[in-house]
Amino acid sequence: MRLVIQRVTHASVDIAGKRKSEIGSGLLILVGVTHDDTAADVAWLAQKTAALRIFDDEAGVMNRSVVDVGGEALVVSQFTLHASTRKGNRPSYIHAAGHELAIPLYEEFCRQLAQAIGREVATGEFGANMQVNLVNDGPVTIIIDSKLRE
Helix, strand or coil, X not given: CEEEEEEEEEEEEEECCEEEEEEXXXXXXXXXXXXXXXXXXXXHXXXXXXXXXXXXXXXXXXXXXXXXXCCEEEEEECHHHHCEXXXXXXXXXXXXXXXXXXXXXXXXHHHHHHHHXXXXXXXXXXXXXXXXXXXXXXXXXXXXXXXXXX
């Protein structure tokens, strides 16, 4: 699994012109699932995300987690995170998992992250054409790939 995590002052997801989800200060997390992802990847990423110290402390040092600051989380599925651009100019998405694997892992990530941060997480809608709005705070953007954890 691959995550793009952005520290935001606020973020939202609209689908077909209607607001699906919205958060204040916290994390916007884009999630890409690939063919060989498992429950172990989900568990590791949920814990890693909840503990990631990317919020400023009183000295202005990134030393606090989303839990520490009472922040919110918005999780959006994004299969394009596994795009391959090695050949030609049209990205290939053969590394992105199909719905039968990706949906359960995405939903489990949302559930485990909610448990880890102690609050409900907002979500997009898997497979929908979404408009994601955000104000990146910092900017701070972190990419984590569960296959690169060792």
